[in-house]
Every structure is written in C-alpha cells, then in structure tokens.
Amino acid sequence: MNFKYIKNILPAAAIVLSMGLSSCVNDLNVEPIDPRKNTTVDAQKLFNKCYAEFVLEGYGPGKSELDLDDAGLSVCYRLIWNANELTTDEAICGWTDKGIPEYVNNSYTPTNEVIYGLYWRLCFGVSICNQYLKECADYDASMTAEVHFLRDLYYYYLLDNFGNPSYTEVVSSDNPVQIQSAELFNKIVTDLETNMDKMLAPSVRKKGTANYGRADQSAAWMLLARLYLNAEKYTGTAQWAKAKEYAEKVINKSGRSIWMGDNATTHKSANGQWSAYQMLFMADNDQSGAFNESVFSFILDGATTASWGASTFLVASTHDSYMAADYPQNTDQAWGGNRTRKDLIEKFITLSDFDALSDWKTETIVKAAGDDRALFYGDNADGTGKVKSRKYTNDKVAEFTDGIATTKFTSQRSDGGKTSNTTHVDNDIILMRLAEAYLIYAEAEAREAGSNLTQAKGTEYINILRQRANNTNLKRAYTLDEVLDERARELYFEGLRRTDLIRYGYYGNSSYTWQWKGGVQNGAKFEAYRNIFPIPKTEKQANPNLKQNPGYNN
Numbered sequence: 310m311n312f313k314y315i316k317n318i319l320p321a322a323a324i325v326l327s328m329g330l331s332s333c334v335n336d337l338n339v340e341p342i343d344p345r346k347n348t349t350v351d352a353q354k355l356f357n358k359c360y361a362e363f364v365l366e367g368y369g370p371g372k373s374e375l376d377l378d379d380a381g382l383s384v385c386y387r388l389i390w391n392a393n394e395l396t397t398d399e400a401i402c403g404w405t406d407k408g409i410p411e412y413v414n415n416s417y418t419p420t421n422e423v424i425y426g427l428y429w430r431l432c433f434g435v436s437i438c439n440q441y442l443k444e445c446a447d448y449d450a451s452m453t454a455e456v457h458f459l460r461d462l463y464y465y466y467l468l469d470n471f472g473n474p475s476y477t478e479v480v481s482s483d484n485p486v487q488i489q490s491a492e493l494f495n496k497i498v499t500d501l502e503t504n505m506d507k508m509l510a511p512s513v514r515k516k517g518t519a520n521y522g523r524a525d526q527s528a529a530w531m532l533l534a535r536l537y538l539n540a541e542k543y544t545g546t547a548q549w550a551k552a553k554e555y556a557e558k559v560i561n562k563s564g565r566s567i568w569m570g571d572n573a574t575t576h577k578s579a580n581g582q583w584s585a586y587q588m589l590f591m592a593d594n595d596q597s598g599a600f601n602e603s604v605f606s607f608i609l610d611g612a613t614t615a616s617w618g619a620s621t622f623l624v625a626s627t628h629d630s631y632m633a634a635d636y637p638q639n640t641d642q643a644w645g646g647n648r649t650r651k652d653l654i655e656k657f658i659t660l661s662d663f664d665a666l667s668d669w670k671t672e673t674i675v676k677a678a679g680d681d682r683a684l685f686y687g688d689n690a691d692g693t694g695k696v697k698s699r700k701y702t703n704d705k706v707a708e709f710t711d712g713i714a715t716t717k718f719t720s721q722r723s724d725g726g727k728t729s730n731t732t733h734v735d736n737d738i739i740l741m742r743l744a745e746a747y748l749i750y751a752e753a754e755a756r757e758a759g760s761n762l763t764q765a766k767g768t769e770y771i772n773i774l775r776q777r778a779n780n781t782n783l784k785r786a787y788t789l790d791e792v793l794d795e796r797a798r799e800l801y802f803e804g805l806r807r808t809d810l811i812r813y814g815y816y817g818n819s820s821y822t823w824q825w826k827g828g829v830q831n832g833a834k835f836e837a838y839r840n841i842f843p844i845p846k847t848e849k850q851a852n853p854n855l856k857q858n859p860g861y862n863n
Contacts, residue, residue: 352445356452359441359459360522362434364607364619364738374433377426382406384618385430386607386738390804392427392470392842397806397816398652398823399797402626403707413706414828415835417842419863425845428471434463436480443480454507458529461497465532468493468543469808472841472858475848484852491544498536505529511563513603516595521608527563528605530555531741534749539812542840549757556750559604560770565743568602569777576681576777578723584681585777589742590623592639592735593722604741611640611730620736623718623802629709631689632716635670639720639728647802648712649685651701652823656797657683660701668696671716681778682798684717703824717802744774744799752792762786771795789813811840836860 363385367374375383382388394400395412402409408423417424438460446453467474468490476488476496488496509525536543537552559565570576570585578588578597588599595608609620616622621642628638629645654663657678666673669687677683690698690710698710705711720734728735751767758764763771763786771792772783778798787795793813797806807816815821817840822832838860846863849855857863 350444352441352448352452355437355441355445356456359434359438359456360607362430362437364609365614365616366618375426375429377407377422379406379617381617381622382423383426383430384616384622385427385434386804387618387622388423388427388430389466389470390622391423393804393807394802395647397810398650398826399801399806400647400653401650401703401706401712401825402647403705403709403711404646405707410706413825415826415839416828417839419843419846419849419857419861421843421845424842425847427842428467428474428845428848431463431467431470432475435460435467435477438463439478439480442478450507451509454504455509455524457500457504458508458524458532461501461529462532464493464497465536468497469539470842471844473856474844475852475855484854487855494536494540494543498533501529501533501536505533511565513564513601515600516608521595522606524605527559527565528741530558530563531604531746534559534746538749538753539808542808542812547756549753552753553750553757556746556753559743559746560750563604563743565604566601567743567747567773567777568599571598576779580723580725582725583723584675584779586681587684587717587719588723589739590718590736591723592720592728593724593726594739595735595737597723599723600737602742602744603737603739604743604746606737606739606741608737609735611728611733611735613729615730615733620718620738621733623738624720624734624736627715627718627802629714631692632686632714634689634692634694636686636716636719637721639722639731640734641731642733645709648709648714649701650703650712650824653797653801654685654701654713656794656801657685663701666697669699669713670696679782680775680780680798682780684715686714686716704830706825715802745805747771747774748792748796748799751787752789755789755792761788763788763792767792774799816840 366380366384373380373383377383391409391412395402395409396415401413408421411417411421438456441456472490473487475485476493477485505526508529509520509523511525511527514521534552534555537548537555540546540548568585568589571579576585577583588594588597589602594600607619624638624640625642625644626646627648628643630643657680662677666677671684671686674685675681675683687699688696699713700711701713703712720728722728747770751763751770754767755763768784768786771787775783793809796809810816817835818837820834824830824832827833827835841858843861844855844857849857
C-alpha cells in the first residue's frame with residue numbers, strides 16, 4: 310500500500326505504511342499481524358495513517374481504498390460533509406452520484422452507496438487506530454493518547470450518523486459486536502477523559518512550527534463539548550453543564566483566540582481585500598493569523614497531500630467556471646455542484662431585499678446583509694456577465710445555477726502569494742474552531758438555566774462573533790432559535806447542520822421545512838427514524854451481529 314501523498318499530513322511522519330494492513334477490510338476487521346513473519350511496524354507511519362484516513366483516498370488522488378464510482382467521493386471528510394449538509398436547509402447538489410439525490414430528498418435506504426462509504430471509512434479508521442494501539446501503544450505516550458482521540462473521533466461520527474454501529478477495541482478476525490448509542494456515548498466520553506491529559510498541551514501550532522497538525526488537549530475538550538451538547542440525542546439525558554464546562558475550557562485554556570483580522574478595527578486582512586471571516590477558509594489559513602482560531606485542523610497542501618475529497622472538494626464543488634470572472638481561483642477545478650438552498654440566504658437577508666439588490670456579487674450581498682459571513686454569489690450564470698442570473702429558488706435541482714453559490718471557500722491566499730499547485734488547493738480544513746466553542750457555550754448556558762434566552766456570557770460570545778463579521782445588530786440576549794440561526798450564519802457548509810437540526814427537533818418529524826425537504830420543493834415532513842442513517846445492507850449481511858436501525862427495511 311503506497312501512501313506517497315500522505316507525507317505532509319504530519320511533518321515527522323514518513324511516506325509508506327510498511328505493514329500488512331488489508332485495503333479491503335470488512336467492517337472493523339483487520340487481520341492480526343503474524344509474528345512468525347517478522348513484520349516490523351513503523352509507529353510513525355502508522356500514526357500518520359490514523360490522521361490521513363480522514364482526508365485522503367488511500368493510494369493517491371483518484372485511487373481509493375474504497376470501491377465507489379468516484380474515488381474523491383470515497384474520502385472520509387467528503388462523506389461526512391455530504392451526509393451532514395446535503396440533508397439539511399443549507400446545501401443542495403444536483404449531481405447524480407449514487408446516493409447523493411437521496412441525501413438531498415431525505416429518502417436514503419440501507420442500499421445507499423454513499424452511506425455505505427461513510428460507514429466503511431469510519432470503521433476502517435477505527436481499525437487503523439486499533440492496530441496502532443495494539444502494536445505501538447508503548448512507543449510515545451502523547452502519540453498513543455492522540456490515537457485514542459482519533460479513534461474517539463471516528464466513533465463520534467459513527468455515533469452521530471448511525472446511532473448503533475459495530476464496535477471493537479481490538480484487532481481481530483471476529484465480527485465486532487453492535488453497540489447501542491447510549492453505551493457508545495459513554496465509552497467515547499470515558500476514553501477521552503481518561504487519555505486527554507496525556508495529549509500535547511494546548512498551543513497554537515502554525516505551519517513550520519513543531520508538532521504542526523497534531524491534535525492537542527483542546528481538541529479533546531472540543532469533542533467532549535460536542536458530545537455533551539448532544540447527549541440528550543445520544544442517551545436520552547441532557548448534560549448542558551458538561552457541554553458548557555468543556556466549551557469554557559476551550560475558550561479560556563486552549564490559547565486560541567477569535568481571529569479579528571490583521572486590522573482589528575475593520576476586521577480585514579492587511580491588504581484590506583479580505584474579511585477576517587474569509588481568511589479562515591483561504592489557502593494560507595495555516596500561516597495567517599486566522600490559524601489562531603483553529604482548535605483542530607486537517608493539514609493539506611496541494612503539492613504533497615492531494616485529495617479530491619477534502620479542501621479541493623470544498624472549493625471546486627462550490628464554484629463553476631463562470632464565477633472566475635468575478636472571483637478568480639488558483640485552481641483549474643470548478644465542478645459546479647454544491648450551492649445554497651434559499652433557506653440559508655434567508656438567515657442573512659429577506660428575499661424581498663435580496664431581489665431589490667442591483668446585482669448579486671458577494672460584496673453587494675455582504676453590504677446589504679450587514680454581515681461579512683454572507684458570502685454568496687448570483688451573477689454570470691452563463692458567461693455573458695448578466696447580473697442576478699442565478700436563481701435562489703432551486704427549481705431544477707440538477708442545475709448548479711438554480712441556487713445561489715457560496716464563495717466561502719477560495720483557493721486564493723489572503724496575502725496575494727502564490728499557491729503550491731494549480732489543481733489541488735492548499736487550504737487546511739479547520740474541523741474545530743473557537744467560534745464553535747463560543748456558540749456551544751451560549752446554547753448550553755441558556756438551556757442549563759432553563760431559559761429560552763442566552764445568559765450574559767453566552768450573549769457576549771455571540772456579540773463577539775457578530776462584531777468580527779461587522780454585524781452591528783448586537784443584542785442583550787438571544788433566543789435559542791436565534792442561537793440556532795447564528796450557528797447557521799457562522800458555521801454553514803462546515804458539516805455540522807444536520808446534528809444541530811436534530812438537537813433542536815427540527816429534522817425528522819418536524820414541521821420546520823426547507824426547499825426539497827422530504828423530496829417536495831416547498832418542503833415536507835419526513836419520519837423521525839431518519840434522524841440516524843441505516844446500517845448499510847452489505848455490512849448487515851456480512852456481520853450477523855448487526856441489527857438494522859428501527860424504521861428501515863433490510
């Protein structure tokens with residue numbers, strides 16, 4: 310198995326995984342290493358693979374370990390993103406890749422190919438971590454604690470998406486058992502709280518500094534904050550105080566800070582071209598001040614960690630070639646796939662005010678919305694330069710221009726510098742950032758107080774995020790629904806929306822609708838059992854220990 314494209318996921322890691330891991334494991338099964346073969350396990354390389362499984366195909370760009378029609382579609386991060394954005398009121402996609410239309414219409418079944426891919430990738434990630442913990446646990450204490458964190462992260466996504474997945478902590482050819490969501494929640498929490506103090510101490514580690522790209526204790530705190538925020542969904546018992554506790558640790562003890570821009574007054578880059586918010590999602594977000602906000606990132610570089618399913622996917626899938634006339638990119642990739650549903654636009658501006666604008670360029674929309682986060686674009690649908698030529702109504706799901714595009718992700722650098730590759734982008738993926746901790750705290754504090762309104766500290770945190778976005782509509786308190794809307798404004802297209810809607814009771818069996826919810830253009834209620842995805846049919850057939858999640862056939 311040649312992982313030549315992995316080498317810069319972690320600077321100390323080497324290139325080739327020189328051990329006998331099967332690339333076609335079934336579920337969580339990995340054949341144990343036979344000591345009679347004198348197999349030598351390289352701890353650094355295997356450690357590196359625990360990270361790489363989140364963002365790379367496996368054999369290099371276009372060459373996947375997982376047999377899906379599109380190798381890029383098989384990348385773990387992209388599979389997570391699709392499952393948690395295309396099923397919601399934020400994103401829509403007209404591609405006909407097997408399984409994508411069912412996400413858009415909330416009609417997924419146990420035979421859905423991308424659901425199978427998501428389950429397989431997450432289970433394979435667990436397998437790699439288990440292999441490391443079996444063979445290399447004594448190599449380095451902080452690395453071992455990190456692998457525990459990474460395994461917990463894989464299991465977190467299995468918990469959140471599948472509820473009752475297979476579970477094992479060992480390398481074995483035996484079929485793993487099925488675990489129920491409450492028990493899995495407790496296992497993840499216990500493992501995190503047992504090992505987090507052995508991880509690297511919290512610190513901002515930019516590109517070029519020691520241990521750049523490695524998760525530290527603050528990443529474990531953030532994952533615990535997410536888990537406790539959604540504890541009621543997973544276990545039936547809310548734990549708002551614990552969510553607040555861990556969010557507060559990230560806020561006060563991680564060393565991170567909300568990036569307010571090179572110019573802290575205008576909240577802009579040094580050259581004045583980019584907002585502080587935009588800088589979080591640019592090609593130099595591993596070197597600019599924006600990285601101060603990153604709690605945990607997957608580090609990527611277009612020249613050495615090429616992947617069709619990570620940051621290149623975020624940029625290319627949200628742009629078509631005509632957008633380059635107004636917003637040129639440093640990549641030749643423009644796929645025209647993922648764009649907004651009108652429901653996301655309405656979080657920033659009413660449709661009547663949107664219609665009244667003279668054009669739908671990003672800077673015009675930002676100014677009208679009074680919020681730097683309103684990074685949308687609706688001009689030049691056919692290359693003629695015609696303004697307001699894209700539709701926000703999503704009438705034709707298959708057409709990218711039936712939907713307002715987002716310019717949130719760009720392959721340009723905020724300093725105007727040159728990027729490393731003209732195809733694959735350099736952007737790191739900030740999986741966890743301090744702004745999310747602010748919003749977790751605000752919601753958990755309000756819910757713990759038994760109030761529909763944010764308390765003083767939570768209100769302050771939301772106002773800080775609004776100030777960074779040059780939004781002058783600061784309030785003395787926010788309702789819980791306003792907190793949810795603020796999460797949409799701050800975190801849209803970052804792979805969190807489905808979980809938020811479920812926590813609020815606005816997903817399955819809810820009268821809250823969005824365009825094409827339930828496969829109906831104006832939106833329709835769908836069943837609550839769809840709050841978790843089905844166990845893939847192929848996995849259930851291969852492992853007799855698995856029972857299907859309630860509501861699904863097969």
